[in-house]
Amino acid sequence: MAVYIVLLGPPGAGKGTQAQLIAQKYGLMHVSSGDLFRENLKNETELGKLAQTFMQRGELVPDDVTIAMVRERLGRPDCQKGALLDGFPRTPTQAQALAQMLQEFNAAVSVVPYIAVPEEVLVERLSGRWTCRKNGHVFHEKYNPPTAVGVCDYDGSELYQRDDDLPATVKNRIKVYQEQTAPLIQYYRENGLLVEVDGTKPIDQVTNALLQAIEKAA
Numbered sequence: 001m002a003v004y005i006v007l008l009g010p011p012g013a014g015k016g017t018q019a020q021l022i023a024q025k026y027g028l029m030h031v032s033s034g035d036l037f038r039e040n041l042k043n044e045t046e047l048g049k050l051a052q053t054f055m056q057r058g059e060l061v062p063d064d065v066t067i068a069m070v071r072e073r074l075g076r077p078d079c080q081k082g083a084l085l086d087g088f089p090r091t092p093t094q095a096q097a098l099a100q101m102l103q104e105f106n107a108a109v110s111v112v113p114y115i116a117v118p119e120e121v122l123v124e125r126l127s128g129r130w131t132c133r134k135n136g137h138v139f140h141e142k143y144n145p146p147t148a149v150g151v152c153d154y155d156g157s158e159l160y161q162r163d164d165d166l167p168a169t170v171k172n173r174i175k176v177y178q179e180q181t182a183p184l185i186q187y188y189r190e191n192g193l194l195v196e197v198d199g200t201k202p203i204d205q206v207t208n209a210l211l212q213a214i215e216k217a218a
Ligand code: ADP
Pocket: 009, 010, 011, 012, 013, 014, 015, 016, 017, 018, 125, 126, 128, 129, 130, 138, 139, 140, 141, 143, 144, 199, 200, 201, 202, 203, 206
């Protein structure tokens, strides 16, 4: 049966970093809604243009648009074995839509690791984040530096700093997370799917804790 893992946590918690490592290990697709929006932005699609105004302000793209985009992505053949979801769902409506679309695939969410990181750590994480142009790989100038400054270790493409990682936008993204996404912690706890992991530990320790949580649940 296909395995669907939802990585939950505030912006900067380490979802993308961990998804990269874990998806490889289990042969699952890493599906990041933020990466999908940035891909559309780069390709100047209608969806990209629509998303841009919300992303620039650190707000959420409307549910209907986001759900349709993720539904299309999960329906592709490379997600047949399941997926590691990063950044989706972000609202209760999205969580319900996910449950419904997985039911259509005769599947369900397997486990929801929640990467807990306090707010004061997030700003430093995001202001030092460098993202790869080609595939969205992430680095940190202090905590996870690339081998060569400005170059992605995985695909050699250029590293850049996201516009929405500027401190003013980060503050709004954290506020939006608290208001709209944090309720999902309780939602998945009540469903018996939530496993909390301490995201303040070094990257490899967080990976180990996540792998343990996933193995236990699978
Ligand atoms: P998210 O996808 O949750 O927004 P990222 O995975 O992009 O978060 O991580 C945000 C930043 O923090 C990146 O620069 C990343 O290299 C760094 N980072 C991720 N995990 C850790 C960690 N455990 N300790 C220190 N820095 C981390």
